[in-house]
Amino acid sequence: MIAKPLDDSLRAIVGDTHVITDADVRATYEVDWTRRFSGTSACVVRPANTTEVAEVLLRCSDAGVPVVTQGGNTGMVGGGVPRDREVLLSTVRLDNLHEVDAASAQVSAGAGVTLSHLQNHVRLAGFDFGVDLAARESATVGGMVATNAGGIRVLRHGSMRAQVIGLEAVFADGSVVRRMSGLIKDNAGYDLPSLLVGSEGTLAVITAARLRLVPPLGVRAAALVGVDDAQAAVSLLSKVRDLGTLAAAEVFFAEGLDLVRAHTQLPNPLPAAYPTYVLLEVAARPDPCDEFVKRLSECSEVRDAVVANDVAGQQSLWRYREAHTEAISAEGIPLKLDVSVPIAALAELVAALPTAICAVTPDARLVLFGHLNEGNIHVNVLNAEDCAELVTEAVLRLVSRLNGSISAEHGVGRAKVGWLSLTRSPEEIAAMRAIKCALDPKCLLNPGVLFDDS
Amino acid sequence: MIAKPLDDSLRAIVGDTHVITDADVRATYEVDWTRRFSGTSACVVRPANTTEVAEVLLRCSDAGVPVVTQGGNTGMVGGGVPRDREVLLSTVRLDNLHEVDAASAQVSAGAGVTLSHLQNHVRLAGFDFGVDLAARESATVGGMVATNAGGIRVLRHGSMRAQVIGLEAVFADGSVVRRMSGLIKDNAGYDLPSLLVGSEGTLAVITAARLRLVPPLGVRAAALVGVDDAQAAVSLLSKVRDLGTLAAAEVFFAEGLDLVRAHTQLPNPLPAAYPTYVLLEVAARPDPCDEFVKRLSECSEVRDAVVANDVAGQQSLWRYREAHTEAISAEGIPLKLDVSVPIAALAELVAALPTAICAVTPDARLVLFGHLNEGNIHVNVLNAEDCAELVTEAVLRLVSRLNGSISAEHGVGRAKVGWLSLTRSPEEIAAMRAIKCALDPKCLLNPGVLFDDS
Numbered sequence: 076m077i078a079k080p081l082d083d084s085l086r087a088i089v090g091d092t093h094v095i096t097d098a099d100v101r102a103t104y105e106v107d108w109t110r111r112f113s114g115t116s117a118c119v120v121r122p123a124n125t126t127e128v129a130e131v132l133l134r135c136s137d138a139g140v141p142v143v144t145q146g147g148n149t150g151m152v153g154g155g156v157p158r159d160r161e162v163l164l165s166t167v168r169l170d171n172l173h174e175v176d177a178a179s180a181q182v183s184a185g186a187g188v189t190l191s192h193l194q195n196h197v198r199l200a201g202f203d204f205g206v207d208l209a210a211r212e213s214a215t216v217g218g219m220v221a222t223n224a225g226g227i228r229v230l231r232h233g234s235m236r237a238q239v240i241g242l243e244a245v246f247a248d249g250s251v252v253r254r255m256s257g258l259i260k261d262n263a264g265y266d267l268p269s270l271l272v273g274s275e276g277t278l279a280v281i282t283a284a285r286l287r288l289v290p291p292l293g294v295r296a297a298a299l300v301g302v303d304d305a306q307a308a309v310s311l312l313s314k315v316r317d318l319g320t321l322a323a324a325e326v327f328f329a330e331g332l333d334l335v336r337a338h339t340q341l342p343n344p345l346p347a348a349y350p351t352y353v354l355l356e357v358a359a360r361p362d363p364c365d366e367f368v369k370r371l372s373e374c375s376e377v378r379d380a381v382v383a384n385d386v387a388g389q390q391s392l393w394r395y396r397e398a399h400t401e402a403i404s405a406e407g408i409p410l411k412l413d414v415s416v417p418i419a420a421l422a423e424l425v426a427a428l429p430t431a432i433c434a435v436t437p438d439a440r441l442v443l444f445g446h447l448n449e450g451n452i453h454v455n456v457l458n459a460e461d462c463a464e465l466v467t468e469a470v471l472r473l474v475s476r477l478n479g480s481i482s483a484e485h486g487v488g489r490a491k492v493g494w495l496s497l498t499r500s501p502e503e504i505a506a507m508r509a510i511k512c513a514l515d516p517k518c519l520l521n522p523g524v525l526f527d528d529s
Numbered sequence: 530m531i532a533k534p535l536d537d538s539l540r541a542i543v544g545d546t547h548v549i550t551d552a553d554v555r556a557t558y559e560v561d562w563t564r565r566f567s568g569t570s571a572c573v574v575r576p577a578n579t580t581e582v583a584e585v586l587l588r589c590s591d592a593g594v595p596v597v598t599q600g601g602n603t604g605m606v607g608g609g610v611p612r613d614r615e616v617l618l619s620t621v622r623l624d625n626l627h628e629v630d631a632a633s634a635q636v637s638a639g640a641g642v643t644l645s646h647l648q649n650h651v652r653l654a655g656f657d658f659g660v661d662l663a664a665r666e667s668a669t670v671g672g673m674v675a676t677n678a679g680g681i682r683v684l685r686h687g688s689m690r691a692q693v694i695g696l697e698a699v700f701a702d703g704s705v706v707r708r709m710s711g712l713i714k715d716n717a718g719y720d721l722p723s724l725l726v727g728s729e730g731t732l733a734v735i736t737a738a739r740l741r742l743v744p745p746l747g748v749r750a751a752a753l754v755g756v757d758d759a760q761a762a763v764s765l766l767s768k769v770r771d772l773g774t775l776a777a778a779e780v781f782f783a784e785g786l787d788l789v790r791a792h793t794q795l796p797n798p799l800p801a802a803y804p805t806y807v808l809l810e811v812a813a814r815p816d817p818c819d820e821f822v823k824r825l826s827e828c829s830e831v832r833d834a835v836v837a838n839d840v841a842g843q844q845s846l847w848r849y850r851e852a853h854t855e856a857i858s859a860e861g862i863p864l865k866l867d868v869s870v871p872i873a874a875l876a877e878l879v880a881a882l883p884t885a886i887c888a889v890t891p892d893a894r895l896v897l898f899g900h901l902n903e904g905n906i907h908v909n910v911l912n913a914e915d916c917a918e919l920v921t922e923a924v925l926r927l928v929s930r931l932n933g934s935i936s937a938e939h940g941v942g943r944a945k946v947g948w949l950s951l952t953r954s955p956e957e958i959a960a961m962r963a964i965k966c967a968l969d970p971k972c973l974l975n976p977g978v979l980f981d982d983s
Contacts (some may be wrong), residue, residue, distance in 0.1 A: 109865075112943060132973075141976045151865065152942025154978050161976065178767045201771060209854065223716050225938040230902040234714065234938075236723065237691060247969040260688065262677050262727050269690065269723035270964070273716050275940050276975040278968045290773035295817045297843040298825060300834040306876035307830040312901050313632045314828050317655060319744035320817035325850045326906075327898035328879075331857075334896060335849055338856035344849055345833045353901060354850050355825075356843070359817040363749045363774035367811045371752060374768050376761040379799045380754040389751040389810070395789055395798055396779045396808050400663065402792035403785075411563075411605065422760035425782075442788060444781035447766050447807060448684040452780075484679040484688075486729050488606025489566060506968060510724070513967035514732045514960060515701040519586075521730040522595045522615070524608045 081138045085120050085162070088130045093168070095119040104145060104163050105156060112153030116143070116163040123168045125243060125251060125282040132280065133249030135162050142247075144276040146218025147189060149210040154275045155218065166217045169282055175200035179418045179450075180288045181240055181257045186217025186281050193286075202288035205232030217281045223273035231322045231358070232289055235272060241285035242268040246278075250502040255285045259449040260415045260483035263491075263498045264525055265507045292322065292358035301349030308353045315355060322358035326351065399444045403455050409442070410463050412454040412470050416479035421450045424477055428454065431469045436462050451483040471497055492527050535592045539574050539616070542584045547622070549573040558599060558617050559610060566607030570597070570617040577622045579697060579705060579736040586734065587703030589616050596701075598730040600672025601643060603664040608729045609672065620671045623736055629654035633872045633904075634742045635694055635711045640671025640735050647740075656742035659686030671735045677727035685776045685812070686743055689726060695739035696722040700732075704956040709739045713903040714869045714937035717945075717952045718979055719961045746776065746812035755803030762807045769809060776812035780805065853898045853909075863896070863909040864917050866924050870933035872904040878931055882908065885923045890916050905937040925951055946981050 086094045095101055096118045106113035117140065122128045135142050142162045145155040157163050169185035175197055176182060182202075184193055190211040194204050208214065208226035218224075220242065225234045232238070241254035244267075252267055271279055302308050308326050315321060329350050335341065344352075360366055364384055371380055383389045403409050416424045425443060432439045440457040459466045471481045475497035482491055482498070495504065508526060511518070522528055540548045549555055550572045560567035571594065576582045589596050596616045599609040611617050623639035629651055630636060636656075638647055644665040648658050662668065662680035672678075674696065679688045686692070695708035698721075706721055725733055756762050762780050769775060783804050789795065798806075814820055818838055825834055837843045857863050870878045879897060886893045894911040913920045925935045929951035936945055936952070949958065962980060965972070976982055 136971060136973055139971065139973070141973045143975055150942060151867065151939040152936070152944035154940055154942030154975065158943075158977050178763055180767075180770055209851070222938075222940045223720070225714050225716075225900070225903070225905070227900065229713065229900065233687075233691065236720070237687065247971060247973045259683065260679050262679075264727075265724060265732075266677070266690070266727050269726070270719060272723070273718075273720050273940070275942065275978050277965060277979050278719075278974065280974070290771040292773050294840070294843055296821050296836055296838040297846045298821070298834050298836040299846045299849060300825065300830075301832045302830045303832065304876065305879040308901055309632055309872055309875050311828050311830040312872075313634075314830075315821070315824050316634055316902075317744040318817065318820055318824060319746050319814050320821070321902075324901040325899070326901040327850060327853060328896075330894075331853050331896045331898050332849060334856040334860065335852045338859050339848065339852050341845075341848060341852070344835055344846065347833060349832050352849070354846060355821075357817045357821045359813060360773050362816065363772065363811045363813040366772055367750050367752070367769070367774070367809075370769050370772060371754065371809075374765050376754075376756045376765040376768075378755045378757065378803050379801060380752050381798055382750055382752040384750040386748070389748055391795075392751045392753045392798065392808060394793065394795060395753060395786060395806070396781060397663070398789045398793050398795070399781060399785050402788040405792050406788065413605065418763055418766075421763050422758065425759040440784075442782075442785045444785050445779070446679070446681065446683065447762055447778040447780040448770075448775075449679070451679070482606070484676075485605040486608055486676045486727070488604060488608030488729060489612075490606035509967035510964055511731060513963035517590060517593065517701060519590055519593070519595045519701045520732065520734070521597055521608065523612050524729050525731050 081134065081140060082118060084134050085131060089120055089122050089127050093121040104165060107148055107150060107153060107156045109151060112156050114156055114158040115160055116157040117160045119163045119165055121165045121168050125245065128245045128280055128282050129249040129251050131164060132245050132247060136248050144280050146186065146215035147213035149214045150218065150222065164280060166215060172196055175202060176257065179257050181285055182288060183255055183283060183285050184216045185283050186215060188216045190214045190219065197288050203291045205238045205287065205289045206235055216284050220272055220281050220284050221274065221276050227323050227325065230324055236269060238287045239268050239272055239284055240287050242271055242281055243283040244271055244279040244281045252500065252503050252506060255283065256478040257285050257417045258415050258480050260451045261480040262484055262486045263480050263482045263495060264487060265510055267503060267506055293360065294356060294358045297354065297356045299344050300353045300355065301345050302351045302353060304351050308351050311353055318357060320357040320359040323356040325354040396444065403442050407457045408460060409455040409457050410459045410466055412467060413483050413485045414454060414470065414474045414479055414481060415449055415451040415483035416474060416477045418450040420477040424452060427473055431473045432456060432466055435465045435469050487525050489523055492525065535588065535594060536572060538588050539585060543574055543576050543581050547575040558619060561602055561604060561607055561610045563605060566610050568610055568612040569614055570611040571614045573617045573619055575619045575622050579699065582699045582734055582736050583703040583705050585618060586699050586701060590702050598734050600640065600669035601667035603668045604672065604676065618734060620669060626650055629656060630711065633711050635739055636742060637709055637737060637739050638670045639737050640669060642670045644668045644673065651742050657745045659692045659741065659743045660689055670738050674726055674735050674738050675728065675730050681777050681779065684778055690723060692741045693722050693726055693738055694741050696725055696735055697737040698725055698733040698735045706954065706957050706960060709737065710932040711739050711871045712869050712934050714905045715934035716938055716940045717934050717936045717949060718941060719964055721957060721960055747814065748810060748812045751808065751810045753798050754807045754809065755799050756805045756807060758805050762805050765807055772811060774811040774813040777810040779808040850898065857896050857909050861911045862914060863911050864913045864920055866908040866921060867937050867939045868908060868924065868928045868933055868935060869903055869905040869937035870928060870931045874931040875904045878906060881927055885927045886910060886920055889919045889923050941979050943977055946979065
């Protein structure tokens with residue numbers, strides 16, 4: 076049993092019914108589904124939100140009691156069950172699932188949301204999720220992030236790490252880090268979400284994720300192929316890979332097929348038997364050109380458009396975009412700031428920038444361009460040489476107010492060290508500093524970059 | 530000037546001509562191309578390989594002299610130029626570019642390889658690289674990794690982080706971490722490559738990268754669209770995103786177009802002028818079905834194949850693969866091991882597994898299946914309940930010998946803690962432990978997972 080005070084204070088945080096000490100009820104949490112791993116917990120705690128998770132962790136940290144986090148309990152390696160009287164933190168109630176953000180093709184989901192719930196939710200909005208796996212009914216977003224789940228769609232969409240745009244997580248001391256604004260380009264310091272993906276609950280408790288969604292690709296064809304051996308399977312894959320439409324490539328063998336046929340009564344898929352089988356799938360939309368032109372014609376936003384489907388025509392269209400840099404430089408030395416905002420705030424950024432900059436220097440000339448999908452605007456300010464710091468300050472503060480990043484692509488370097496706190500919380504900067512000290516304890520690598528050491 | 534002993538010992542490591550102390554020669558390294566950032570270096574050191582980088586860093590660490598790493602010197606934020614008498618480590622000679630690995634669609638490149646060199650190299654082999662940007666002639670692989678470079682293809686392929694399969698890097702104390710075997714699924718502990726991407730030279734010196742390549746997608750069409758404002762641009766994007774073939778979405782404005790036209794004499798792209806312009810591009814292969822069937826018919830590996838282009842037919846083909854798990858379980862309780870190897874070693878793994886397992890227990894029944902593209906095999910062993918540890922040991926040692934991962938998807942958890950050193954070097958495990966201590970100093974989160982604390 077844990078000491079009474081901890082028990083009591085956990086009840087005070089999450090409510091009496093969500094601290095489970097009864098051995099029979101606890102038992103379902105204390106063994107994994109492979110039945111290979113089990114142990115005893117002090118109690119099961121089921122916080123309802125991130126604040127409660129933070130309070131639980133702070134209290135456990137003060138008491139020196141370890142915490143095991145459990146999602147859907149579908150893990151295969153004993154990473155989510157207690158060993159010896161840890162507090163078991165269940166994410167089951169962190170099941171908040173936000174509306175799909177269609178403009179950014181993203182969704183925010185609590186750690187306790189199951190994969191199937193997520194899939195149904197995003198499919199109703201016309202999207203799909205890039206990771207799929209057999210345990211979808213019970214596997215949770217938090218567990219899939221913590222273990223960097225893979226599955227059969229990695230070939231096309233990557234593993235869970237590739238789906239995570241941002242995370243909310245709580246460190247052992249109860250401090251919360253949150254990067255949930257959906258920025259696709261955000262190069263302001265260490266990417267804590269990437270580090271937490273696959274960390275198996277050992278660095279933080281993941282409470283929510285901002286996830287990338289993918290367009291629903293109609294499957295166009297699947298093929299089951301008999302080949303001679305594994306090397307022929309590998310060789311076959313290398314010959315179909317550049318189709319560019321490949322969506323799955325699975326392999327199995329005669330022994331497995333025999334078992335499957337005996338178990339399912341399925342017929343032999345091919346007239347003869349082969350030592351090795353490859354299941355290939357291609358997924359794509361039918362004709363990109365026709366669809367593209369048709370879609371544009373249906374968009375009320377389009378005032379006019381020129382479409383080029385020959386190389387020379389395409390190059391001449393790109394020239395209008397790519398000549399921006401040289402055309403601006405021909406006018407003077409621009410102050411260049413590379414920022415991003417959530418795409419929903421892009422119009423507000425574009426509208427507010429002239430005012431913000433004119434307030435500093437009325438003669439400034441502003442030229443904007445950039446990458447629409449990532450809300451990434453390259454801000455070029457001419458006639459601002461004399462007040463570069465003030466203009467920078469005004470732009471970065473505006474971006475920060477819109478939940479953007481002070482550095483979309485270029486990084487922090489030395490140029491933006493003074494403004495890092497506009498885009499990273501004290502908790503995030505503390506975590507970055509801790510990692511820096513852990514890996515470069517003498518602070519010898521690139522001093523003055525990212526962190527102010529003056 | 531730096532103390533003579535350091536200077537001398539650096540010369541002893543890299544050779545006299547690659548330690549530059551002459552102020553005029555140093556000068557080209559000491560200012561960035563924006564000319565906003567400059568400083569003085571103690572000397573410029575140009576190591577030829579990773580061993581020399583490690584020796585340079587160890588020597589600097591012993592002397593307590595900071596090190597600034599410089600790639601192509603195309604950064605925008607002063608992250609790659611010295612401030613005050615640091616040693617400037619130039620990656621220019623780390624220009625080793627390996628043959629394209631067509632089976633895995635990957636390539637290994639030294640940190641000093643320029644983007645254009647990389648692009649030309651992989652295009653000759655029938656592939657493309659997922660990141661492109663204007664500074665391609667001088668930007669280097671190492672710098673692009675260190676800053677998580679983006680550019681115009683992020684919409685389709687993601688930023689640099691998404692292209693990095695593995696890295697080789699040297700920490701401040703000279704210890705080398707290397708994950709260059711090309712495993713796409715490798716869930717054995719913290720993903721140090723992900724953490725190092727975007728860390729701007731403050732955590733380690735990146736010496737080489739294992740990079741994902743993409744199929745060359747023929748551009749099918751580009752469109753330059755005039756819209757009313759930034760909000761209309763955002764709205765338009767959300768309506769064309771589900772085409773699934775979108776490859777670029779750039780935005781610019783009337784002011785920029787006017788500048789460009791004045792500078793380039795380009796004609797007005799549309800009959801009238803609009804406040805906001807969106808440049809969209811779709812890229813895809815023409816008809817996935819026809820191409821797929823045609824390609825399969827050309828592959829000599831194919832002994833026979835059944836192709837389904839209707840949903841029911843596709844589902845019945847998938848059933849052969851998906852019923853494996855239940856068919857195996859119906860035969861007994863299998864020992865399940867989830868491993869991956871470089872795809873070039875997949876055939877060897879499949880060939881060697883029966884022998885390795887039979888040496889432990891001759892009655893074992895082995896069923897393999899998995900994800901071909903990721904070299905990820907689910908090893909199921911029936912009739913091995915009595916010797917699970919020994920079979921596990923035999924399989925994981927074989928996988929380790931083939932440069933594979935002991936955990937492709939499922940993680941390390943508690944199940945594989947004892948074997949982590951088969952798949953992670955002492956230097957990697959030390960870095961993981963340092964990060965763990967930095968972020969969870971009391972070791973309260975998931976004790977016993979990933980690290981042996983007994």
